Amino acid sequence: MWVARATPLGGALKMQRLLYCSRSLLDPKQAAGEISVIVSESTRRNGARGISGALISTNRFFAQALEGDAGCIDQLMQNICRDPRHQQVTVVHSDNINMRRFAGWEMAYRGDADYINTRIKALLGARTSSDTADAVQHIYDLMVEFAKPQPSLTQFSALPNVVVSP
Amino acid sequence: MKGALNQNAVGAVRTRPSLNLMKVEQSTLTPSDQASGIGLNFEPIELLARQLCNVEFAAVCLVSDDNHVVLSGSAREGSHASAAETFGSTAIHHSGPIQFNEVNRAPRPPSTSFDGAPLFCFRAGIPVMGTKGVPIGALCVFNVQPRAKSLSKSELQSLQILAAQVETLITQQQAIADSEGRLMRLEEQAEELLRVAEHDPLTALPNRALSSARLNRAVARSIQDQTRFALIIKGEGKTDHICGLPEPLRSGVR
Numbered sequence: 270m271w272v273a274r275a276t277p278l279g280g281a282l283k284m285q286r287l288l289y290c291s292r293s294l295l296d297p298k299q300a301a302g303e304i305s306v307i308v309s310e311s312t313r314r315n316g317a318r319g320i321s322g323a324l325i326s327t328n329r330f331f332a333q334a335l336e337g338d339a340g341c342i343d344q345l346m347q348n349i350c351r352d353p354r355h356q357q358v359t360v361v362h363s364d365n366i367n368m369r370r371f372a373g374w375e376m377a378y379r380g381d382a383d384y385i386n387t388r389i390k391a392l393l394g395a396r397t398s399s400d401t402a403d404a405v406q407h408i409y410d411l412m413v414e415f416a417k418p419q420p421s422l423t424q425f426s427a428l429p430n431v432v433v434s435p
Numbered sequence: 436m437k438g439a440l441n442q443n444a445v446g447a448v449r450t451r452p453s454l455n456l457m458k459v460e461q462s463t464l465t466p467s468d469q470a471s472g473i474g475l476n477f478e479p480i481e482l483l484a485r486q487l488c489n490v491e492f493a494a495v496c497l498v499s500d501d502n503h504v505v506l507s508g509s510a511r512e513g514s515h516a517s518a519a520e521t522f523g524s525t526a527i528h529h530s531g532p533i534q535f536n537e538v539n540r541a542p543r544p545p546s547t548s549f550d551g552a553p554l555f556c557f558r559a560g561i562p563v564m565g566t567k568g569v570p571i572g573a574l575c576v577f578n579v580q581p582r583a584k585s586l587s588k589s590e591l592q593s594l595q596i597l598a599a600q601v602e603t604l605i606t607q608q609q610a611i612a613d614s615e616g617r618l619m620r621l622e623e624q625a626e627e628l629l630r631v632a633e634h635d636p637l638t639a640l641p642n643r644a645l646s647s648a649r650l651n652r653a654v655a656r657s658i659q660d661q662t663r664f665a666l667i668i669k670g671e672g673k674t675d676h677i678c679g680l681p682e683p684l685r686s687g688v689r
Contacts, residue, residue: 382658407651414655 285339286370287346288362288405290332290389291355297328301379303354308376315374320345323377323412330389331355334412336369361392362405370413377415385411475604477507480574480597487593488586490557490576495601496523497572518554519577526560526573532591534559538581556581561591561598566606574598 295303304326311324320337333349335342350358378385388404395401481493492515495507504524506516526533537556557578565571574597586594633645653664 378659380658380661382661384654384658410647410651411655411658414651415659 283339284366285342286336286364286366287342287360288334288408289358289360290330290392291358293329293331293355295354300328304379312374321369321371321373323371323375323416325378325385327386328381329386332389332408334409336371357393359393361401375416377412475608477601480600484574484576484594484597488576488590490578492577494519494575495572496527496575498527515554522558522560523573523575526575527562527570529562532561534586536582536585555579559586561594563598563602571605574601
């Protein structure tokens with residue numbers, strides 16, 4: 270949960286968390302190689318700027334969460350918007366933060382799950398932020414879960430059954 | 436070293452007022468014992484004390500949290516221990532260095548030491564003061580036979596320096612114990628906060644936050660592993676009020 274994962278931000282800089290979605294223009298056959306380049310560049314560049322976050326990439330869409338100094342993120346977003354490997358770059362959420370949810374920058378998911386495509390497509394098509402609040406939160410939650418080490422089957426099955434309070 | 440003192444003893448020996456000795460294994464030490472310095476290895480200091488003062492035995496005596504005197508190091512076991520503890524109690528509560536050199540008294544056989552009387556003809560001690568100015572132990576040296584001379588001024592100064600080292604070690608141990616205690620309390624508070632955040636205060640049942648977190652985990656894993664999972668919700672009434680269920684999943688509810 271939030272409390273356990275959050276990491277304090279240092280200094281008095283204005284910190285921001287942002288989530289954008291976009292449509293991929295990568296050829297699915299060559300996407301794997303391109304994504305490797307993106308991951309390599311992003312890990313190096315974002316680490317140097319103190320930017321944390323996570324990237325989801327499918328054959329059709331991108332979704333990326335970014336956290337860090339607002340100025341650095343703004344500058345990064347300008348570069349991202351100019352990147353020819355995607356289009357319809359849409360910032361679906363942006364807010365000032367005091368705590369990070371992501372310890373570093375990670376490639377959270379690479380695949381073509383319908384579940385992910387459906388949610389990103391819905392975010393790109395939404396008209397107001399109130400329509401997307403739950404969906405944005407769900408994408409953040411999934412990114413955090415994707416970035417976590419996978420529990421073994423034993424650990425997973427050992428979780429107690431959840432009984433939801435009425 | 437020869438005689439009854441066991442250099443290889445593991446753990447501390449706690450002496451009760453009755454002078455019965457009891458072994459305390461390291462794993463059974465309480466946090467307050469550890470904060471008192473019990474469990475620390477003082478043998479290097481004791482070795483130096485023996486060499487500098489040219490005596491047979493050296494021991495660090497500590498006051499435990501429950502006001503018992505605990506022997507450490509080379510005086511942990513054996514028939515000399517009770518005599519060392521007896522003198523240690525005296526040295527701890529003395530205002531400064533103390534020494535006795537009974538040149539005219541023959542040493543008693545070990546069997547007579549259980550009455551608490553001094554076994555050693557020569558014994559000297561330096562109190563170890565805590566940060567609050569309260570005595571927390573003493574560094575003591577012993578000889579079964581009397582020494583030709585009492586400890587010189589320079590030998591006493593050396594002993595005082597070693598006693599200061601004992602104090603430093605204990606102070607560091609207390610700081611570590613304090614930090615560990617604070618960390619433990621913070622972890623407990625974090626766990627409690629998480630429990631409160633994830634459970635209904637009235638029924639103590641998991642709430643929406645916990646069910647959402649578990650569901651997110653299951654969804655994420657099924658996507659990554661390309662596997663399926665089942666969510667079983669048991670209850671009465673409509674299913675459209677189910678908390679925290681992502682919309683794509685709601686359509687699959689039967």
